[in-house]
Amino acid sequence: MSTTTEQLNPGRTDAAPMTAHYPEMAGKVAVVTGAAQGMGAVFASGLATRGVSVVAADINEEQVVATARGIGSELAAQSLAAEPGRMVGMRADVTVPADHEKLAERAVAEFGRIDFWINNAGIFPFALAEDISPEQIGATLKVNVEGVLYGAQAAARHMAPGxxxxxxxxxxxxxxxxxxxAYCTxxxxxxxxTESLAVELGDKGIRVNAIxxxxxxxxxTRWVQDDPVALAHALEVVPLHRLGSPEEVFGPLLFLLSDSARYITxxxxxxxxxSRHV
Known part of the structure; x- marks a missing residue:
């Protein structure tokens, strides 16, 4: 018997902050792309809360600078167990290799090092297979694939082993x-x-994983909640019968960056x- 939307949790998420702390992360430095909003902003805030200084990057310069300042102000007003990391925001087009190099140079200039690099920027286009245009597939591969490669290249040039x-x-x-x-591809x-980078960058003592x-x-993914049919389908195929939250993605990210994952690549x-099992 199928389950109706009314019988399921109506799309609510668990946005409670992650309580895990890894003391060794304090004083480290991270670059996060696509950090103006959404998961990227949650990643940047969560890392800074744990003492990691962050270069937050996005193609929307005004928004990412405002986000970085806002997170910095919020953290300064909180009573945290450890001193929060500092944060700066800057524009970067992830399809341009030189912009990644500028991010790396800014991180080193501001904070002295790079320990973590999170390739988060991406786009989510829609088109049926017969309607995918050269422009759409080109843009999707440039942002979602080339953007990851160029970020990893810049990181590898500036990261120390570990x-x-x-x-x-x-x-x-x-x-x-x-x-x-286009997106699935x-x-x-x-x-x-990610697997290829892990094999090659392992020689430099750099781990590479994906979420x-x-x-x-x-x-x-706001379209899911705005479309009753899409929401019903999502809740049907997710065994936990709810949408996830960016905070719930941050937990695994934090683990993968930590020393607890130092033999995982x-x-x-x-x-x-x-949902992948259904």
């Missing part, structure tokens, strides 16, 4: 979604690239409420 890179893949790398052919490429989110409550961790 550094960690985390790429944002998706359960769409494993599951086909109608109308998202790009995320499958990210998953495989594969499912239905997460962000602006990129080349893996993609699905954060999808189990």
């Amino acid at each position: 550094g960690a890179i985390v790429n944002m893949s998706s359960v769409s790398a494993l599951r086909v979604r109608k109308g998202r052919g 790009s995320k499958a490429a990210v998953a495989h690239m 594969a989110p499912g239905y997460i409550d962000t602006a990129m 080349g893996h993609s961790i699905a954060v999808d409420g189990g």
